[in-house]
Amino acid sequence: MQKSVYIKTYGCQMNVYDSARMADVLAPRGYRQAEAPEDADLIILNTCHIREKAAEKVYSELGRLKRIKLNRRAAGKDAAIAVAGCVAQAEGAEIRRRAPAVDLVFGPQSYHRLPELLDRAKRDGSAIGQDFEADEKFDTLPEESASQGPSAFLTVQEGCDKFCTFCVVPYTRGAEFSRPAAAILAEARRMVAGGTREIALLGQNVNAYAGAAPLGVRGGAKGGVWGLGRLIRELAEVEGLDRIRYTTSHPRDMDDDLIAAHADVPALMPYLHLPVQSGSDRILAAMNRKHTADDYRRTVDRLRASRPDLALSSDFIVGFPGETDGDFAATLKLVTGIGYAQAYSFKYSARPGTPAAEADGQVPEAVKAGRLAALQQLLEAQQAAFNHACIGRTMPVLLDRPGRKPGQLVGRSPWMQAVHVAAPAERLGSIADIAIDRATANSLAGRLAAAPAPPARVRTGGLRAEGARAA
Ligand code: SAH
Ligand code: SF4
Numbered sequence: 001m002q003k004s005v006y007i008k009t010y011g012c013q014m015n016v017y018d019s020a021r022m023a024d025v026l027a028p029r030g031y032r033q034a035e036a037p038e039d040a041d042l043i044i045l046n047t048c049h050i051r052e053k054a055a056e057k058v059y060s061e062l063g064r065l066k067r068i069k070l071n072r073r074a075a076g077k078d079a080a081i082a083v084a085g086c087v088a089q090a091e092g093a094e095i096r097r098r099a100p101a102v103d104l105v106f107g108p109q110s111y112h113r114l115p116e117l118l119d120r121a122k123r124d125g126s127a128i129g130q131d132f133e134a135d136e137k138f139d140t141l142p143e144e145s146a147s148q149g150p151s152a153f154l155t156v157q158e159g160c161d162k163f164c165t166f167c168v169v170p171y172t173r174g175a176e177f178s179r180p181a182a183a184i185l186a187e188a189r190r191m192v193a194g195g196t197r198e199i200a201l202l203g204q205n206v207n208a209y210a211g212a213a214p215l216g217v218r219g220g221a222k223g224g225v226w227g228l229g230r231l232i233r234e235l236a237e238v239e240g241l242d243r244i245r246y247t248t249s250h251p252r253d254m255d256d257d258l259i260a261a262h263a264d265v266p267a268l269m270p271y272l273h274l275p276v277q278s279g280s281d282r283i284l285a286a287m288n289r290k291h292t293a294d295d296y297r298r299t300v301d302r303l304r305a306s307r308p309d310l311a312l313s314s315d316f317i318v319g320f321p322g323e324t325d326g327d328f329a330a331t332l333k334l335v336t337g338i339g340y341a342q343a344y345s346f347k348y349s350a351r352p353g354t355p356a357a358e359a360d361g362q363v364p365e366a367v368k369a370g371r372l373a374a375l376q377q378l379l380e381a382q383q384a385a386f387n388h389a390c391i392g393r394t395m396p397v398l399l400d401r402p403g404r405k406p407g408q409l410v411g412r413s414p415w416m417q418a419v420h421v422a423a424p425a426e427r428l429g430s431i432a433d434i435a436i437d438r439a440t441a442n443s444l445a446g447r448l449a450a451a452p453a454p455p456a457r458v459r460t461g462g463l464r465a466e467g468a469r470a471a
């Protein structure tokens with residue numbers, strides 16, 4: 001029987017990937033995707049627990065969904081509500097106590113069991129799935145998957161063993177786990193056959209990737225392990241895969257081979273999200289990051305020596321317990337020295353169960369707000385300078401989605417900037433050379449350059465140009 005599911009995704013890119021896979025798990029059961037929760041027999045909230053605000057959003061959304069459920073029930077229709085993802089893992093049965101309209105709660109390592117959990121919820125009135133190991137999930141997810149489009153995510157690593165003192169991820173995603181390389185290569189080939197041209201490899205600590213090497217392949221032997229650099233080199237050989245990215249990396253796991261891959265693999269895009277969190281060694285130590293600000297600077301220098309046009313992005317936390325004006329000044333100094341193309345910054349949010357939540361020296365909200373505003377002003381100025389430096393240049397853009405205006409397409413530059421361009425719809429999914437003539441604080445606009453673009457792998461190497469680095 002035809003049924004429909006509506007999935008709303010919060011949080012990081014891994015949740016986006018997981019939501020797509022949930023749809024794949026449900027498809028053989030007759031579920032197609034609904035446009036709106038009002039039309040769905042099953043509503044899934046794929047949630048994020050990283051900051052208090054993110055987690056609280058879920059409960060306000062559940063209030064709205066309860067009314068939709070009651071309306072559907074009154075009309076004699078099904079309306080099951082499921083909470084998935086990191087809030088589900090962290091809070092489990094507590095969610096049903098706070099929001100009794102919820103039928104099903106399952107964490108990030110349980111969604112491969114969705115059909116069974118749905119049956120159980122129907123039979124018993126509710127069900128909870130809180131597995132903690134990722135390996136069984138990847139072994140049982142269906143091979144068949146709906147295309148994510150020209151630019152897609154592929155999870156290669158999951159979980160975290162780092163235990164930064166502010167962070168819930170080691171508790172919601174479990175221990176570090178790397179998928180075997182053969183499974184990743186096979187999934188990448190299927191994605192490319194389905195029209196994908198750019199793959200972003202995902203992991204909470206993606207550069208800690210250490211996956212079983214395929215048997216019988218060059219360098220692959222029983223017991224052999226590939227790091228991320230090797231995996232990227234092999235993926236670059238997949239015919240039709242023009243662009244590779246990876247996220248999120250930990251500064252400690254940036255090894256020589258991966259740094260060298262930035263020089264050797266043209267398909268590896270010149271953009272890296274490398275979160276530093278703070279520029280103060282005292283705060284970095286209290287965060288349990290296990291690197292200093294200078295370690296980070298040296299890593300960035302080596303990356304830029306390998307790929308001179310590499311653009312950097314980072315995450316920052318302001319107002320971590322004990323952070324003084326001097327510590328915050330060290331963060332501003334680091335940002336000024338590095339020069340970011342883009343960045344995310346957050347006020348520290350105390351998370352239950354993490355060591356920093358119990359620490360002395362919690363910083364008042366007003367101080368956090370002041371520091372965040374100052375940091376964001378600096379980061380925004382760097383981003384605007386980076387974007388404006390692109391005016392007058394021609395760059396290959398993967399046109400991956402329709403724009404808001406008719407006749408417009410939007411794509412991604414090699415440096416992750418959104419690029420708006422007037423182009424015929426049939427160019428969707430292709431890589432086109434775009435002459436950039438305008439820049440805003442967070443995007444570029446341009447026009448199709450005269451000649452059709454040769455494949456991206458030939459072009460990008462030639463694009464190492466001045467201006468790619470933020471001022
Ligand atoms: N695995 C990634 C980040 C995962 S969470 C890494 O190691 O960098 C994404 C970002 O959220 C973090 O980089 C951090 O900047 C922010 N974050 C995590 N916990 C937070 C908290 N308790 N308060 C504020 N920001 C937080
Ligand atoms: Fe969280 Fe730190 Fe692990 Fe990143 S490395 S997921 S910030 S504990």
Ligand code: F3S
Nearest residue numbers: 011012048049050086
């Ligand atoms: Fe959020 Fe979980 Fe991702 S807490 S950031 S959805 S790993």
